[in-house]
Amino acid sequence: MLLSYCTNVHPAEDLDGILRQLDAYAVPVRERLGQDRLGVGLWLAAEVAAGLAADRESRRRLAAELSARGLVVQTLNAFPYGGFHADVVKHAVYVPKWTDAARLRYTLDCVTVLADLLPADAAYGSISTLPLGWREPWGPSHDLRAGIAFEEVTRVLRTALARHEQPIRLAVEPEPGCVLDTVADAVTWLADRVEPEYVGLCLDTCHLAVSFADPAETVARIRAAGLDVVKVQASAALHVEDPGTEDARAALAEFAEPRYLHQVRELTGTGDVLAADDLPEALDRLPARGPWRVHFHVPLHASPEPPLTSTTGVLRDAVAALAEGGGPLPHVEVETYTWNVLPAAQRQDLADGIADELRWARARLLSQEVRT
Incomplete structure (x- = not known):
C-alpha cells in the first residue's frame, strides 16, 4: 500500500499552478525520502476537476506529468470545493452541501478524473467527501x-468499475459541527442508504480525536454496520488537559487564527462532551473544567509546546485497530493542511515538514503490508 500526503496544503486552483506546486514541493519531498514513487492525495478545486473531466487529453496530460515526476495518485480529496486558501474559509468549506447539484457534479467529475489517474497496480481508488454539510439548516427533506x-454517485461508480476494472469508492468524512458530526452519526446515516461496495467512511483521526471517541470501539462500530473504512486521513488534533490555566489559555490563543474553523470539544467529569464551533468561542464560553480537544491539524512529527500536546496516540490506535482485522490497510493520507497558519515558531520549510511527517507515519503507522 502506498502512503500519500494530501495536496490541499497547496493553494493552486488551476492545472498549471498545480504542476508548479508539485514541482516545488512534492518532487523535493520524494527526493528527500529517497523514493522512486511518492503518493499524493490530490486536491482539485471544482473548476479544475470540471475542466479535466470534460477533456480526456487533459487527463492524459496530467497522468503523464504525474508519472514523469514519480508521483502516484490513488486518492482524491473532494471535500473543499474551492477557495481553500482564501483569507477566510471557515464555514465556506462545507458549501455546497450534498443537497446541492453542484456537489454531485463536482464529485462525479472527480470520479472521471481519478479513473484515468489510477496506476495499474492500484487495488482501488478513493474519493473523500464532506459529511453532507454543516448541521444547520438540515432536516428530513435534506436527508x-x-x-x-448518493444513489446517483453509486450508479456512476458502478459504471466506472465496468469500464475501468478498478473500483472507485466514495469515503464520507465525519467532522465536528457537521450533519454527520461523529463516526457514530455517519454509520447511522450511511448504514441503510448506501451500498458498502461503493460508499464507506474516511476516518480523519484529528476529527475522531476531537470527538473523544475510542478508536478501537469506533472501528468495531463501523465493521458491525457492514461498512468499510475506505481511507484514513492521518492527522492529529491539539489536546490540553487543563484548559483553565493561564498558560494553557495563552498557548491556545496562538492557534486562534482567522482562516479555518477550529471546533473545540470539552470532556466533562460525567463523560458528556461540550461543544464550541471555533476556538475563540471556546475560550470565551466553555467552562474549561475538563480536557479540551481542538480541531487544528498539527504536524505529526512535531509536538506542540507544553502545556499543549497532540493526539497522535489516537491516530496510532485507530490504525492498529484497522490492522487487527488482517489484510491490507485502507488508503492512508497524511493531511496537515494548516502549515501556513501554525504559530510562527512551529513552522518549518514545507517540503522538509511534509517529508518529516511521512517518515513519522511510515515508521509508526505502516509497519505491515506497506511500501512507500
Whole structure:
C-alpha cells in the first residue's frame, strides 16, 4: 500500500499552478525520502476537476506529468470545493452541501478524473467527501435529497468499475459541527442508504480525536454496520488537559487564527462532551473544567509546546485497530493542511515538514503490508 500526503496544503486552483506546486514541493519531498514513487492525495478545486473531466487529453496530460515526476495518485480529496486558501474559509468549506447539484457534479467529475489517474497496480481508488454539510439548516427533506445524490454517485461508480476494472469508492468524512458530526452519526446515516461496495467512511483521526471517541470501539462500530473504512486521513488534533490555566489559555490563543474553523470539544467529569464551533468561542464560553480537544491539524512529527500536546496516540490506535482485522490497510493520507497558519515558531520549510511527517507515519503507522 502506498502512503500519500494530501495536496490541499497547496493553494493552486488551476492545472498549471498545480504542476508548479508539485514541482516545488512534492518532487523535493520524494527526493528527500529517497523514493522512486511518492503518493499524493490530490486536491482539485471544482473548476479544475470540471475542466479535466470534460477533456480526456487533459487527463492524459496530467497522468503523464504525474508519472514523469514519480508521483502516484490513488486518492482524491473532494471535500473543499474551492477557495481553500482564501483569507477566510471557515464555514465556506462545507458549501455546497450534498443537497446541492453542484456537489454531485463536482464529485462525479472527480470520479472521471481519478479513473484515468489510477496506476495499474492500484487495488482501488478513493474519493473523500464532506459529511453532507454543516448541521444547520438540515432536516428530513435534506436527508431525502442527499440520499438521492448518493444513489446517483453509486450508479456512476458502478459504471466506472465496468469500464475501468478498478473500483472507485466514495469515503464520507465525519467532522465536528457537521450533519454527520461523529463516526457514530455517519454509520447511522450511511448504514441503510448506501451500498458498502461503493460508499464507506474516511476516518480523519484529528476529527475522531476531537470527538473523544475510542478508536478501537469506533472501528468495531463501523465493521458491525457492514461498512468499510475506505481511507484514513492521518492527522492529529491539539489536546490540553487543563484548559483553565493561564498558560494553557495563552498557548491556545496562538492557534486562534482567522482562516479555518477550529471546533473545540470539552470532556466533562460525567463523560458528556461540550461543544464550541471555533476556538475563540471556546475560550470565551466553555467552562474549561475538563480536557479540551481542538480541531487544528498539527504536524505529526512535531509536538506542540507544553502545556499543549497532540493526539497522535489516537491516530496510532485507530490504525492498529484497522490492522487487527488482517489484510491490507485502507488508503492512508497524511493531511496537515494548516502549515501556513501554525504559530510562527512551529513552522518549518514545507517540503522538509511534509517529508518529516511521512517518515513519522511510515515508521509508526505502516509497519505491515506497506511500501512507500
